[in-house]
Amino acid sequence: xxxxxxxxxxxxxxxxxxxxxxxxxxxxxxxxxxxxxxxxxxxxxxxxxxxxxxxxxxxxxxxxxxxxxxxxxxxxxxxxxxxxxxxxxxxxxxxxxxxxxxxxxxxxxxxxxxxxxxxxxxxxxxxxxxxxxxxxxxxxxxxxxxxxxxxxxxxxxxxxxxxxxxxxxxxxxxxxxxxxxxxxxxxxxxxxxxxxxxxxxxxxxxxxxxxxxxxxxxxxxxxxxxxxxxxxxxxxxxxxxxxxxxxxxxxxxxxxxxxxxxxxxxxxxxxxxxxxxxxxxxxxxxxxxxxxxxxxxxxxxxxxxxxxxxxxxxxxxxxxxxxxxxxxxxxxxxxxxxxxxxxxxxxxxxxxxxxxxxxxxxxxxxxxxxxxxxxxxxxxxxxxxxxxxxxxxxxxxxxxxxxxxxxxxxxxxxxxxxxxxxxxxxxxxxxxxxxxxxxxxxxxxxxxxxxxxxxxxxxxxxxxxxx
Numbered sequence: 001x002x003x004x005x006x007x008x009x010x011x012x013x014x015x016x017x018x019x020x021x022x023x024x025x026x027x028x029x030x031x032x033x034x035x036x037x038x039x040x041x042x043x044x045x046x047x048x049x050x051x052x053x054x055x056x057x058x059x060x061x062x063x064x065x066x067x068x069x070x071x072x073x074x075x076x077x078x079x080x081x082x083x084x085x086x087x088x089x090x091x092x093x094x095x096x097x098x099x100x101x102x103x104x105x106x107x108x109x110x111x112x113x114x115x116x117x118x119x120x121x122x123x124x125x126x127x128x129x130x131x132x133x134x135x136x137x138x139x140x141x142x143x144x145x146x147x148x149x150x151x152x153x154x155x156x157x158x159x160x161x162x163x164x165x166x167x168x169x170x171x172x173x174x175x176x177x178x179x180x181x182x183x184x185x186x187x188x189x190x191x192x193x194x195x196x197x198x199x200x201x202x203x204x205x206x207x208x209x210x211x212x213x214x215x216x217x218x219x220x221x222x223x224x225x226x227x228x229x230x231x232x233x234x235x236x237x238x239x240x241x242x243x244x245x246x247x248x249x250x251x252x253x254x255x256x257x258x259x260x261x262x263x264x265x266x267x268x269x270x271x272x273x274x275x276x277x278x279x280x281x282x283x284x285x286x287x288x289x290x291x292x293x294x295x296x297x298x299x300x301x302x303x304x305x306x307x308x309x310x311x312x313x314x315x316x317x318x319x320x321x322x323x324x325x326x327x328x329x330x331x332x333x334x335x336x337x338x339x340x341x342x343x344x345x346x347x348x349x350x351x352x353x354x355x356x357x358x359x360x361x362x363x364x365x366x367x368x369x370x371x372x373x374x375x376x377x378x379x380x381x382x383x384x385x386x387x388x389x390x391x392x393x394x395x396x397x398x399x400x401x402x403x404x405x406x407x408x409x410x411x412x413x414x415x416x417x418x419x420x421x422x423x424x425x426x427x428x429x430x431x432x433x434x435x436x437x438x439x440x441x442x443x444x445x446x447x448x449x450x451x452x453x454x455x456x457x458x459x460x461x462x463x464x465x466x467x
Contacts, residue, residue, distance in 0.1 A: 037064025
């Protein structure tokens with residue numbers, strides 16, 4: 001029996017093509033129309049509320065309808081909403097650039113603005129390539145990326161991604177990327193533990209650099225967490241060793257901190273935990289607290305100088321977006337960074353991360369289908385498996401993560417899965433009671449689903465026996 005649709009749902013299904021969705025699924029599970037947000041909660045047309053445990057795709061770090069950010073946005077909207085950013089500038093962008101340079105690792109002195117994460121990746125790739133072309137290293141025309149990487153969905157970003165779900169169909173259009181096996185601490189090929197290992201798996205990267213370094217312009221990586229791969233987490237020593245290899249083989253290091261920046265891993269930026277400076281750092285998502293699209297690429301004066309010359313040499317970086325340096329977005333981002341400073345949110349994330357780990361480990365330790373609970377900062381992931389001992393994956397065609405997601409929504413919890421990995425990435429303002437609800441509801445939903453699955457399997461077996 002199909003669900004009765006509201007007027008807005010009917011119009012949505014008639015005209016809207018949703019992202020990361022097979023629209024046929026919406027026939028049986030229509031989109032939930034959200035009317036308002038408050039704190040960690042989203043409210044639909046019927047005033048049913050959902051705890052936003054994924055920060056609405058990892059962007060909403062300070063909660064929905066945050067009074068301080070909303071006020072800053074309102075004030076700016078009545079002053080200046082946008083201005084062309086070529087030959088013009090404005091105070092929010094200038095102050096934001098200054099603050100970002102002060103907060104990011106040393107040597108990152110120049111800020112280039114864009115409007116989304118994929119665009120930031122494209123900019124970093126293009127800058128690195130053009131730098132090498134303009135400094136006489138004209139053989140460097142390829143990039144090195146990790147297996148299971150995700151860096152966005154424009155063609156350049158897809159080219160350095162490694163998740164077949166997004167890449168496979170576009171393969172004929174993509175750049176020729178050198179691929180190295182990435183870290184997989186849950187199924188470590190060296191049987192090491194991430195808290196004590198020496199990142200032996202960096203050897204896979206070095207093998208490729210030894211073979212191809214004359215052709216490679218940059219290595220790109222998601223620091224500490226390969227997010228879309230299923231929240232694969234790895235230790236900081238891997239980043240330190242990668243930085244050393246990039247320097248040794250004269251290739252740039254691009255740090256894609258789009259998902260992990262702004263406190264998610266327990267430090268303002270993930271690279272801090274390895275005490276490294278990349279050649280390019282890409283930032284977005286939490287930069288505006290979930291309010292407006294904005295991204296930036298930070299790089300070094302050394303890179304900048306390769307583009308600085310008389311116009312006639314045609315060395316300028318001729319990349320632009322209509323909304324480059326959007327005034328509203330920059331003002332909001334400036335407020336977000338000020339809030340980090342004034343309200344000590346890094347300490348808050350660290351404290352809440354400890355509480356989330358304790359609750360989660362208690363809740364999931366004995367569940368037979370949970371292969372691992374892992375966490376960095378305020379990012380937690382539950383990897384569901386068919387067998388805990390062998391770590392055998394569950395069949396992807398059963399879409400078990402998706403089935404649990406739907407059941408959790410019915411209980412008022414939004415935990416959008418990554419395959420058969422469920423994850424928590426809540427707003428930093430989440431309270432203890434809300435966190436308890438998040439963990440407990442997830443545990444109950446997992447138990448409920450697998451009991452239903454086992455009961456169905458028994459029913460099927462009995463039917464087969466009687467036949």
